[in-house]
Amino acid sequence: MCKTISPYSYKGSVSIVTGRLAIEDVRPQLSAGTYPSKAVVGELVPVSAQVWREGHDAISATLTITGPKDSQIAASPLHITMHQDEFNEDLVHAFFIPDVMGTWTFQVDAWSDPMRTWRHAVTKKIEAGQSEEELANDLIHGADLFDKAAKGVPDKSQRKVLQAIAKELRTHKEQLRTRVAPALSETTLSILAEHPLRELLTTGQPNAVLVERRDALVNSWYELFPRSTGGVDADGNPIHGTFETTARALNRVAKMGFDTVYFPPIHPIGEVHRKGKNNSLVPEPDDVGSPWAVGSAQGGHDTVHPQLGTIDDFKTLLQYAKKLGLEVAIDLALQAAPDHPWAVEHRDFFTSQPDGTIAYAENPPKKYQDIYPLNFDNNPTEIYAEIYKMVMFWVEIGVTTFRVDNPHTKPANFWQWLISKVHETNPDIIFLAEAFTRPARLYGLAKVGFSQSYTYFTWKTSKYELTRFAEEIAAMSDVCRPNLFVNTPDILHASLQYGGRAIFAIRAALAATMSPLWGVYSGYELFENQAVAPDSEEYLDSEKYQLRPRDFEAALNNGDSLEPYIATLNKIRREHPALQQLRQIHFHHAPNDNIIAYSKVDPVTGDAVLVVVNLDPHHDQETVLELDMSQIGQSPDASFTAHDLVTGRDFPWYARTFVRLSPWGDVAHILQLPKVEGAALAKIRERAVNDYRA
Numbered sequence: 171m172c173k174t175i176s177p178y179s180y181k182g183s184v185s186i187v188t189g190r191l192a193i194e195d196v197r198p199q200l201s202a203g204t205y206p207s208k209a210v211v212g213e214l215v216p217v218s219a220q221v222w223r224e225g226h227d228a229i230s231a232t233l234t235i236t237g238p239k240d241s242q243i244a245a246s247p248l249h250i251t252m253h254q255d256e257f258n259e260d261l262v263h264a265f266f267i268p269d270v271m272g273t274w275t276f277q278v279d280a281w282s283d284p285m286r287t288w289r290h291a292v293t294k295k296i297e298a299g300q301s302e303e304e305l306a307n308d309l310i311h312g313a314d315l316f317d318k319a320a321k322g323v324p325d326k327s328q329r330k331v332l333q334a335i336a337k338e339l340r341t342h343k344e345q346l347r348t349r350v351a352p353a354l355s356e357t358t359l360s361i362l363a364e365h366p367l368r369e370l371l372t373t374g375q376p377n378a379v380l381v382e383r384r385d386a387l388v389n390s391w392y393e394l395f396p397r398s399t400g401g402v403d404a405d406g407n408p409i410h411g412t413f414e415t416t417a418r419a420l421n422r423v424a425k426m427g428f429d430t431v432y433f434p435p436i437h438p439i440g441e442v443h444r445k446g447k448n449n450s451l452v453p454e455p456d457d458v459g460s461p462w463a464v465g466s467a468q469g470g471h472d473t474v475h476p477q478l479g480t481i482d483d484f485k486t487l488l489q490y491a492k493k494l495g496l497e498v499a500i501d502l503a504l505q506a507a508p509d510h511p512w513a514v515e516h517r518d519f520f521t522s523q524p525d526g527t528i529a530y531a532e533n534p535p536k537k538y539q540d541i542y543p544l545n546f547d548n549n550p551t552e553i554y555a556e557i558y559k560m561v562m563f564w565v566e567i568g569v570t571t572f573r574v575d576n577p578h579t580k581p582a583n584f585w586q587w588l589i590s591k592v593h594e595t596n597p598d599i600i601f602l603a604e605a606f607t608r609p610a611r612l613y614g615l616a617k618v619g620f621s622q623s624y625t626y627f628t629w630k631t632s633k634y635e636l637t638r639f640a641e642e643i644a645a646m647s648d649v650c651r652p653n654l655f656v657n658t659p660d661i662l663h664a665s666l667q668y669g670g671r672a673i674f675a676i677r678a679a680l681a682a683t684m685s686p687l688w689g690v691y692s693g694y695e696l697f698e699n700q701a702v703a704p705d706s707e708e709y710l711d712s713e714k715y716q717l718r719p720r721d722f723e724a725a726l727n728n729g730d731s732l733e734p735y736i737a738t739l740n741k742i743r744r745e746h747p748a749l750q751q752l753r754q755i756h757f758h759h760a761p762n763d764n765i766i767a768y769s770k771v772d773p774v775t776g777d778a779v780l781v782v783v784n785l786d787p788h789h790d791q792e793t794v795l796e797l798d799m800s801q802i803g804q805s806p807d808a809s810f811t812a813h814d815l816v817t818g819r820d821f822p823w824y825a826r827t828f829v830r831l832s833p834w835g836d837v838a839h840i841l842q843l844p845k846v847e848g849a850a851l852a853k854i855r856e857r858a859v860n861d862y863r864a
Contacts, residue, residue: 191370196278197216208651210381210384210387211270213384213751214267215266215268216858220262223280226287227284227287228283229283236248252264275377276376277376278374281370281372289353292309296346296347310339310340313337316339319367320336328365335352386622386651387651389687390689391428392431393431393689393690397410397717398713400415409717410717413487424494424496426737427737427739431499433501438464438465439459439463439475445539449715457716458715462501464503471560472564485567497570497571498571501572502572504575508528518552519548519552520548521545565592570599573604574601577603582618589618601622613649616650621651622687625639627656628655644754652752653687654688655691656677656691659691659709660707673787679840692713695733695736696732746842749770749779755770756798758795759798761796764791765793767783769801776845777846779840780802780843781840781841784833784837787833787837796825802843803844803851803853812839812841814836815842816838
């Protein structure tokens with residue numbers, strides 16, 4: 171039996187050869203087993219390994235799964251005979267579907283399969299025309315194997331079947347093929363698959379899988395600033411929003427079908443070195459400052475901005491959001507304004523300059539005079555304790571999701587400690603890493619515990635870039651769950667600045683279908699596209715530094731809103747399991763580089779979706795799309811009806827189909843395909859293992 175282990179203390183190995191047989195390249199396995207791989211409740215988790223031995227005797231493998239105490243298999247581990255790959259006989263694979271959160275373990279054991287060796291030898295010899303006399307030793311050996319196998323079968327009727335085969339092999343009453351036939355029957359193979367005869371057993375090492383709640387993988391995010399929800403006064407001047415006005419704004423967010431609404435920091439904002447509009451160093455008296463400059467004389471990270479309301483008002487907002495089916499995520503920005511209480515009471519939390527001042531944050535050429543970064547090496551014991559206390563303050567209020575600002579500028583071992591400590595008592599807490607950083611850091615943060623991660627999707631615009639990106643995030647699904655935000659308050663990509671309205675629909679369609687996680691920052695639905703300066707990705711009149719009330723209702727009534735399209739995308743995502751999984755995606759050949767096409771098949775239900783997108787926001791594009799029919803569970807010469815989930819239209823579809831998409835009409839087809847079932851679905855699962863290992 172596998173021993174249940176802590177996901178943060180487990181040590182394993184990439185390649186194991188511990189006994190008579192070889193077990194290598196076991197997957198999923200992260201950093202030689204240092205960290206657990208990722209999964210969520212209800213997700214199909216593929217497991218594979220290379221197993222091999224000398225000579226020609228058959229080798230097989232068993233996958234043993236052990237679940238947490240609340241799982242259906244907690245009392246007794248689940249043993250699954252692994253399948254041998256069709257094209258690589260040394261590759262074995264299987265899968266399991268966790269039913270509860272917690273740390274699961276799996277183990278791959280290799281064993282000599284004398285029954286399969288015997289079947290192969292006898293079949294070949296009979297086909298070669300060898301006589302019963304020539305096969306005498308083989309038949310006796312087979313009878314001995316079936317007697318031995320019968321002893322390991324608990325069911326009496328199945329045991330008798332194997333014993334009868336052994337007896338038949340020892341008699342001389344029937345012709346050779348008739349005597350051997352029962353040993354090769356499907357019934358017999360089924361019994362032996364359930365109760366295999368295993369010799370030379372070589373035991374593998376346990377590997378950990380940390381299973382989180384499903385929202386860690388399948389979720390749609392919407393970002394808004396509560397302070398911008400107050401509308402305007404009679405003279406058109408912005409009014410500072412409150413938690414009460416924010417609650418009213420959530421009705422629209424819920425109507426669009428989002429699951430999580432994310433608020434930038436809701437704490438008091440520093441007044442020392444406060445930034446003005448458009449990041450000005452000279453603020454006006456009415457400038458509200460950047461919410462990421464956390465803290466003032468009014469309080470720090472465990473308080474709320476007084477103009478937004480009180481802690482009780484925030485609790486009321488959480489309850490209202492829950493009624494709407496929304497989860498509230500708050501920002502965890504581990505930094506401080508110069509007038510944050512920490513800067514007075516805990517100067518050793520920061521870096522002191524030679525002149526005695528505290529160093530402010532810089533990312534040349536950007537300067538953040540209003541923000542002091544923490545120094546985790548000065549006084550780690552007190553910093554860790556203070557941050558944990560602060561996080562648990564919000565957890566106890568009812569916050570279950572944190573978007574973490576710039577986690578790659580803090581030590582990775584701190585995050586491992588904090589997240590694991592929070593999960594000890596609250597395993598349902600989700601942490602999203604806002605880390606636009608190098609791959610080693612991005613994936614490293616995911617390994618130490620972050621549930622979700624920002625990515626470079628915003629900058630992937632060409633067909634080549636998008637294809638490579640999507641294939642990478644699928645291949646890394648055991649490591650990282652990518653949240654594809656189409657924009658953020660910091661990122662207004664050039665494609666949105668110059669692509670016109672069509673590009674907003676194009677990017678939304680891509681983000682919503684390439685990953686089970688996607689996000690939208692408020693204003694995207696209004697096609698906001700003006701940068702503060704040429705070659706800048708900063709918004710003009712950025713909401714980071716001022717109130718930005720928006721009249722969403724007027725825009726919707728005037729047909730100047732992307733809200734209906736976004737709502738349609740979220741509805742499609744909710745209804746189609748194919749778009750709720752990350753591991754399986756296949757790109758199909760479209761000769762036109764301005765058209766990208768990919769299919770997704772849910773390996774559990776067989777739900778299948780084909781997405782075809784025009785990447786050109788300025789011109790009609792057409793192509794003859796060439797489908798790899800095997801990847802959608804169809805025969806090469808099949809034809810079927812594809813139902814467009816965006817427009818409701820039906821199209822006849824073939825292996826080669828003409829497609830035309832327009833930026834002034836349908837920028838994308840999101841097509842429901844016939845459900846994949848039976849052997850076709852098994853083939854797709856097997857191909858997914860090979861793609862995953864490529």
